[in-house]
Amino acid sequence: MISFANAKINLGLLVTEKRQDGYHNIETVFYPVKLYDVIELTPAEKMTFKSDGLSIPGGGTNLCEKAFELLDADYGIAPMTIHLLKNIPIGAGLGGGSSDAAYVLKMLNEANELGLSMEQLKPYAERLGADCAFFLENKPVFASGIGTTFEDVTVDLSPYFIAVIKPDIHISTVEAYQCVMPQTPVLDLKRAIQLPIQEWKYHLVNDFEIGVFERYPKIEKIKHVLYEKGALYAAMSGSGSAVFGIFEEAVDLQELKNLGTVYYPVDL
Numbered sequence: 001m002i003s004f005a006n007a008k009i010n011l012g013l014l015v016t017e018k019r020q021d022g023y024h025n026i027e028t029v030f031y032p033v034k035l036y037d038v039i040e041l042t043p044a045e046k047m048t049f050k051s052d053g054l055s056i057p058g059g060g061t062n063l064c065e066k067a068f069e070l071l072d073a074d075y076g077i078a079p080m081t082i083h084l085l086k087n088i089p090i091g092a093g094l095g096g097g098s099s100d101a102a103y104v105l106k107m108l109n110e111a112n113e114l115g116l117s118m119e120q121l122k123p124y125a126e127r128l129g130a131d132c133a134f135f136l137e138n139k140p141v142f143a144s145g146i147g148t149t150f151e152d153v154t155v156d157l158s159p160y161f162i163a164v165i166k167p168d169i170h171i172s173t174v175e176a177y178q179c180v181m182p183q184t185p186v187l188d189l190k191r192a193i194q195l196p197i198q199e200w201k202y203h204l205v206n207d208f209e210i211g212v213f214e215r216y217p218k219i220e221k222i223k224h225v226l227y228e229k230g231a232l233y234a235a236m237s238g239s240g241s242a243v244f245g246i247f248e249e250a251v252d253l254q255e256l257k258n259l260g261t262v263y264y265p266v267d268l
């Protein structure tokens with residue numbers, strides 16, 4: 001069984017409060033983008049994990065394995081080889097690891113005919129990471145709480161062209177949250193997202209940008225260059241370091257490759 005686990009971008013991101021449990025309450029709009037990892041599951045004698053493509057720093061247990069272990073603990077599922085072809089850049093704020101984990105949960109649910117609904121899979125996803133639950137339904141949503149309480153939102157970027165630039169900078173989510181200053185929102189993101197996209201640049205903010213731009217001016221530069229190239233809206237995704245631009249029409253940004261790897265998320 002093969003699945004394509006996609007990335008996400010955050011359209012606005014407010015860090016509103018530090019919680020007693022160390023996590024932060026946030027408000028954001030998650031939007032799925034067509035940039036993919038590939039995951040293959042094959043029946044095996046015992047659970048094994050292997051990955052190709054981009055190398056994954058950190059060395060700990062991969063989120064794909066953790067997803068298997070969580071379901072196995074409750075359902076005693078059949079062993080599998082999980083083969084990940086890593087393509088979504090890491091430490092980028094694109095949620096690649098969370099997406100992989102969510103897709104493994106969905107694939108194992110199907111392969112083992114567990115019959116679990118997305119609501120029933122959600123607690124497993126939440127244990128794997130705050131971003132993970134979004135990838136179960138994988139549709140644009142307004143998210144609050146630690147990023148796992150969802151409300152429907154109407155945003156459709158399909159008529160537009162999205163480009164993502166990932167500089168050679170790895171930002172750890174933990175560190176990014178340590179550097180952010182939570183603040184009571186001055187912005188009603190749910191309303192702002194309904195404005196015409198041309199107005200987003202005056203209303204949407206990503207609270208991680210201030211601290212990250214201070215530390216890595218190159219990331220701020222990418223945002224400015226995307227506007228110079230005609231983006232209707234450009235922002236850092238999540239805790240960075242990737243920056244996305246939304247354009248009216250297709251643009252060729254290869255001349256920016258000195259700033260980072262350029263991706264054009266598209267249908268496969």
Ligand SMILES: C[C@](O)(CO)[C@H](O)COP(=O)(O)OP(=O)(O)OC[C@H]1O[C@@H](n2ccc(N)nc2=O)[C@H](O)[C@@H]1O
Pocket residue numbers: 010013022023024025026028093095098128129130131132145146147173174177238239
């Ligand atoms: C920045 C975002 O990508 C925005 O979508 C997410 O909030 C990050 O979600 P994630 O990478 O799935 O995060 P997790 O793997 O759950 O948590 C990593 C670490 O980030 C911090 N963290 C994460 C989410 C959150 N709402 N508050 C936090 O303070 C915590 O220190 C946590 O230990």
Ligand SMILES: Nc1ncnc2c1ncn2[C@@H]1O[C@H](COP(=O)(O)OP(=O)(O)OP(=O)(O)O)[C@@H](O)[C@H]1O
Pocket residue numbers: 056057058059060061062063064084089090091092093094095096097098100101131171172173174238239240
């Ligand atoms: N399948 C996976 N893909 C990527 N990273 C993984 C995976 N499984 C475990 N990890 C660990 O997660 C770390 C990356 O997480 P981190 O939250 O910093 O970045 P990210 O991929 O940009 O995610 P996010 O968008 O949620 O911030 C890696 O360094 C690695 O140790």
